[in-house]
Amino acid sequence: MKKPTNKLLLALCIFIGIFIGGGIYTFIIADGFLMMTSKPEACSKCHIMTDVYDSWAKGEHSSNAGCVDCHLPQGDFMAYWTKKAYHGLKHGYYFTVGGNPPNLEPTEMTHEDVNRNCATCHKDYAHNAINATTNISSEPLDCLSCHRTIGHLHN
Structure with missing residues (x-):
């Protein structure tokens, strides 16, 4: 036995x-300890993100906003770390065992986070433009409707 x-x-x-x-x-x-920080260098570790990182570094937001400032929810500790873990595990899977992701387009969840963060940082004048009625399509306007390339010139 x-x-x-x-x-x-x-x-x-x-x-x-x-x-x-x-x-x-x-x-x-x-470099797991770097991945747990909010440093943009963490995002540049994956070769597919090199162009994204380089275009951000040349852009107007590089001096005052990093990747997590735009792409993760701000002001909510649990939402921030939950989404950071989710994105990290998803990217880790794609780059380690699942091949490259099909594209680098934002998911609906990421799109909402980015728009919320844009409106928060630029609240002094963004509130006049969000969901403006001058839109000719049936979709409401948001920050990315007009400013798609603001964070990354490659878009």
């Missing part, structure tokens, strides 16, 4: 060791 239990325990320990060791190795290789 003890032999199967010992083999099962050994197999479990090996599996846990590989999982934890692989996680630590990946965290070190991927």
